[in-house]
Amino acid sequence: MKFKFCRALISVSLIAGTVSTLGYAAPVRKKLAIKAGKIITVAGPEIQDGAILIEDGIIKAVDKNVEIPWDAEVIEAKDRVVMPGFVLAHTSNGLDAQNENVPEVPFLSTFDSIDPVSPFFEDSLRDGVVAMLVLPGNNTLLGGTGTVVKPYGRTVETMLIKRYSGLKISLAPPVQQTLRYMDGRYSYQSTASVSRMGQMQRLRRYMAELKDYLEQYEQRKKDAKEQEKLFDEEIDPRKQPMIDLSNGKLTAFIYCGIAADVPKAIEIQETHNFNTALVLGTDGYKAADLISKKKMPVILDPQLVVWETNEETYAEEMKVAPAIFYKAGVKFAFQADTSEYGRRYLWYQAATAVRYGVDRAEALKSITLYPAQFIGIDNRFGSIESGKEASLVFLTGDPLDAQTWVDKVMIGGEIVYEKAKDLRLKKLLEKPKPEEGQQTSQDKNTD
Amino acid sequence: MVSCKHIFILLSLFLLSTVTAGSAAENIAIRAGNILTISGGVIENGIILVEDGKIKALGQEVVVPDGARVIDAKDKYVAPGLVDAQSRLYVIDGELNESRAVAPELDILDAVDPFIKERQEVLAQGVTAVCVAPGNRGLLGGLGAVLKLRGAKTAKEMVLRTNVAVKGAIGISRSNQSSSLTRLENYSSIREALLETQTYMQQKRKYEQELAEYEKKKAEKKEQAKSNDQQADKGDSASRGAKDKPTRPAKPGTNPTYEILARVLGKEIPLQIEAHRVDDILNALRLADEFDLCLILDKCTEGYKIADQIARRKVPVIVGPVSTSFLDMPALEYRNHDTRNAAILSKKGVKVALGVAGRDGASSKFIALAAATAVANGMDRQAALRAITLTPAEIFGVANRIGSLEVGKDADMVIFRRHPLDAFAQVEMVLIEGKIVYERK
Amino acid sequence: MSGSDTGTSRRLCPKAWWALLTILSLSLCAGPAMAGADRQSLVIKAGVIWPMTGSAITNGLVIIENGKITAVGTNLPIPEGAKILEMPDKQVMPGLIDGHCHLGLSLAAFAEIEETVSAVTPDMQILDAFNPLASDVTKALRSGVTTVLLAPGYKNPIAGQMAIVKLPGGKKDAGIINRSAGVKFSLGNEALMSDRRPTSRPGLLAQVREELNKAGQYQEGKFDPRAEILKRVVQGQLPVHIYCNAVDEILAAIKIIDEYKLKAVIVGAREGDEIAEMLAERNIPLIYMPTILASQDKDLKRVGRIAAAGVKVAFASYAPRTNLSDLRTSAIIAAKYGLAPELALKGLTINAAEILGIAQRLGSIEPGKDADLVILSGDPLELTSGVEMVIIDGNIVYQKEQK
């Protein structure tokens, strides 16, 4: 831990220049008032030129005309749109390694693996994310428990919002990608040495053994009581997370690689009644009506638009997961991935959903309130309501407009990001100074 | 005109769904020219009465209750829904096997994808049930199941019976190479697993006895303690109570592998062994004799060479593929494949079921063709028809539900325009449990 | 017999034909087994006769003399001393013709037919690898197939010369009909390899064009066996059988056929239905892949659509990929999924013969044609009807054992 801290410090000093906000260490003011051009509360209607009153990082009031106390510091944001910070319901980035290569390791925690200086957190903050649930990857049956963090802080402790929340279960067999020649084109294929049958079986076996263990544990306890012995045996800490899962202290995030895994996930939920959230693959929409029957929360695959070939006409038809789930009346949250630039922004995912017919309000909820609910932090995050934490984003325009930028990010009443001071973004967007001598030398040998 | 066709198809599908919804409750009476009740010969100009999904009555003089929907099949054949005993329908590609060699506890239902498109095509060829089992890459690959081709969103709704058999395999060539050593290894490791199961069961029984004893002892102790308390004169009761306390026996952990194999040993679940060469088949038979198993021979490519022995053992056989053309690239073990296999076995009195064992799920639609091929190679017509209806149902223990047209069985039936084994026997209508699931336009 | 004269005989004057026939009959007489059989005449009385050229004849008879059919019809005068086969409940059809297979090679057939060291091997002859005594050949007679086209493999863009042979029926010498019946091209993606030219589709087509151009400019004298053969291809003396399945492959094939005015047959043609009319208007015939290799309805329906568009279709088994005995199965499946039944039958016999250019001798039951007959227990388009007897050149080469 100490080592990690030092590492963090060093690396921080390295990138101190890049994210200026890390240098920005303002103490939290007691009273704070934001005068915003537009407030998207998500919870209620949108407010034109309203104000938000914040005390000790907690929202006290939000309305068109709040009377602002004389001692409050006023942030003028007349030309800004203020809305709750985005929430990422499921990610495996920011870890040094995503998957343990042992199938059953529920006792692991991403808390010990999160790397505070990972550029992922920096990027997320830049994109207006204020809270995220970091879970293990999709290649481990019982991957471990997750951690809810804010993408800001020098150590895991300072980032921490909620430790020990959510447990990752993956029904898809671990995937090793290999290049195969398939119907005329090379494509990456999974060559899993274990099968879906095996995954389910291992899970059942684990639960059966757990049941055995608990019974015997109780039995031993009873015996001890009968024999007037003192009973100091602890529950096996490695089993604790699954126990908590069964008695509802944790939420199971079940990864369904293909639609066929969804019925199995539902079966698991029914037999053990875990409270469950489904993390879907690209074709999860096939099971939309199943899911809507169970009213399960859904976390969509980063790739929202997939193509399907119509058997009758050979036509390529677009399938848009959010639109389908919206019609089915399922609550969903988006994932962002690091592969491609459109998909890595939550606002762009929401915009895509709206493009294909999802209601705007619902789309906005699905990047703020719903994910907050899924990961159990909606008492503090997800909307602008009095009593909630002042974790807000200041946007230069409408959240779903591609030309809008995140201007400021406030977490717990503290401004933690400002575009104006974001040197890395500057570097990415502006023309570099021409290197000395280059120009002239070019001129010489080209003329 | 294609677009019209397309619209039409959608429309008809829509209608179909409404029909299914409607026909759920109502009774159906089918006036059939020929009723092929597999179990009881052919009934000409008979009537089949279907009531809430079951066959209520069938015969030549059956009174049709008013209000029943009458389906006219006077000049047609009605047969029970066909069954493919070696199907891959619904099973996700590459999910047939676990890498572990001995894993009988795996359940094929976990590899089933309810969202496949092929179902309707296979249904349209008169197949109403398939038996899916794990592949041959594991020595004990897992549990098979019988599925009905209902339109369902989950495996649970499709399944007719689970745990129908534990699928095993002996002497399968790897990358077109096989050696007698691997054969030996396969055979012996299956045997080992069964022996281990026996010891496992013994331990379990032992534990139960010990537990019973312990409980008894404890009860006695309680008695003693009580009596001691009653004659509470000296204060040494505690010391007496303290000595030779009975200790609870340690419970052996439950092992799903052995639990399943125990049920196999108990003849509760049959062992379905895929064996091709004569020596492999003989090995399988030897296993069955040694442990007194309920054996099902799968594939049985060279069975025709030892038909008598198989017949003597009264072991049912699932022959397939009838022709190696159904395979993608016939592996080494098919070298001596003979299309007359099924015919010879059944002539010798072996209980033969036929399977397609095709290269993918959709090829289950060829089951009738497979049977016809068997007939062309000398199999008796009736036997062949039985081998794709009742016999597989019997082998997998679902004969009380499907496989023949009898009173009380599920109303899974197909209306053919001609005899099912004719190449151009057009499927007119398919019913599953009294619901019309396919109707030719 | 030397390769060249039989090779060209197909398209030459009848004189050459007589030459060929004498050669053949000689080669047949060589077998002592049938020395006697040839002279005596055979009469088959069958329930139904399928001549393929005309409509079916019920209770007719076929008269065979010296391995040739002399008469077909009802109540014909029976020559004295003729051996008579009474089969009132059986049906007779011409021996089936397999348009594309790899029979009679060693067990590892697909190693035997792929000479992948070089991509262009038109001078190879498949017949040099053909073993008439191989187990699958002797078994093959049960299937009712009497004539097969032997082809080299799929991995070479220009694979080699194909041969047409009659199944020997246990005799040492196969009845060779044509030692070089054409050159096999492969424009499918099978012909791409990662470590040999070509590795890409454009490269594949470029190479084929290159070779054909070279052959076009090839002048006699300097010895180049490959150009030698390909020159005859370019001049249209030697037909090519182009293996291609996907639409783009077939389109590429058509383009090359047009450019070089090739005398071509397309083999495989899985997705041919999507451009069937292009094939029809160029009347390029097809040897369709074994339909039994497909399983989706949309694939099974394709061959029917192709034939409906007016393309001449024959069938192939790709044996040992599929059994020879499933040649008929493939045709039946095709018919079941929309191919006109009579086209299915013709595709097994007369159409195949015409596509392979052997219709003068085979493919139908007509006077003057070789007496290659199959006697079935029932309707040829019923899978349930088995092969009872196979006759090649008037000799009974297979008879189902009676129980």
Add this chain to the structure above:
Amino acid sequence: MRACAIWLTFFSLPLMVTSVSSAQEKTVAIKAGEILTVSGAPIKAGIILIQNGKIVDIGTTIAVPQDASVIDASDSVVMPGLVDAGALPPVRGDLNEQSSEITPALRISTALDPKSKVLKRIVQTGCTTLYIAPGGANLIAGLGVIMKPVGKSAAELIIKDDAALKIVMGSDSTQGNRIPWYEPPTTFYYRRPTTTMAVAWMLRKSFFDAKQYIASHEKEDPNMEIIAAALQGKIPIRVAVRRAIDIRTALRIANEYGLQVILDECTEGYKVAEEIAKKNTPVVLGPFYYYPRTSSQYEEGREVNWNNAGILAKAGVRVAIASNSQEGPRFAATQDESVDLLTAATFAVRHGMAPAEALKAITLTPAEILGVAERVGSLENGKDADILILSGNPLAATSRIKLVILKGETVYQID
């Protein structure tokens, strides 16, 4: 359903050709809320008149003939069909002929698959004109082709064959090559180039050889023919370069041989914008690596700038934005993996490019660079009626393509 039907008429009906020709007789009028002509100023509440697949009239006050079938898009935005100057090849398998490093005569057009899924998807993303090139694993990769995405055979698809000669610099063309060091060469991968130096050297050498070839006409050599033609400016040359150093090398070699080249990809173009502008060399940007993804990028030491397009445009370079495959040099990506043009342009604007520029960069500019501007790229009289109808501003993330018209025929429509 309706979309399906339309798809049918275009991809399943064997009689498509005839149906088109018959359909082309009729007149189509589009009533648009806003017309982005790209070439001129936007027109509010305008009408576009189409005859025989060509635009015959555009304006606000146009009399619509009675027999004309009217498409009412009065609530929508109408713009010219997109021109993708570097699209996914609808070709199966390897896109490169690996057997040699220099394959100028390799024509990608010979392997087109008109039924390819890629084309059906590209149409739905609004592309009506595509440039397809061979893969990027060979130094001189081969000849590209300009095509429309809808047609039954290659002949119907192709607008212009031998449209450009593709040359690849940087790490891709050296990929997999090995020097026959001690062991004897066993595969054809034992060959040059293995270094950036050798890339430049081989390029110079082949141009030098081509010069020799032109000088002395003794024997036919298809490959040399092509390079010679390129050298004489009969075939435009497109050089795929990423790093600034490679861009400079490319420009230098072009200078030496007096070539007029087009630069592809140009990931580090922003560093040398002025030089490119000075040579007035057009640039086809894409694929867009906003964050380093593949290892090869690290090997190359490529640095990304999000505003590459904007900087180049500001410096006065003619910039086209192409989708391109992100899959790597050898195989075409699927549409899922690549970026559609509208999205690319949208983000270009987000990162600093002027909206008008960005719109040009996916329509008119690529058309000019490809040399088909007289047919496509903008809404003007006489040009092909390749038209998109969108629900809103094309550069907004929330607006969707509602209708795609190709040569006057509706090829895609949302139900």
